Amino acid sequence: MADIATVSAILSSVKTATDIAKLIKDSDSNLQAAEVKLNMAELISNLADVKL
Structure with missing residues (x-):
């Protein structure tokens, strides 16, 4: 049977892996x-050029 230290280390590793996965997901969002904002800025710039 695993001792308390081993179980604690496993739980800590799982928590760390979960936190990293959340960060990766948030980074993608x-x-x-940012890409949408860039596209909107380019669209606004192009519309301003057309208006001139």
């Missing part, structure tokens, strides 16, 4: 939001 932030990247997509």
Whole structure:
């Protein structure tokens, strides 16, 4: 049977892995939001050029 230290280390590793997965997921969302903002800025710039 595993001792308390081993179980604690396993739980800590699982928590760390979960935290890393959440960060990766959030990074992807932030990247997509940044891409949308960039595309909107380019669209606004192109529309301003057309208006001139």
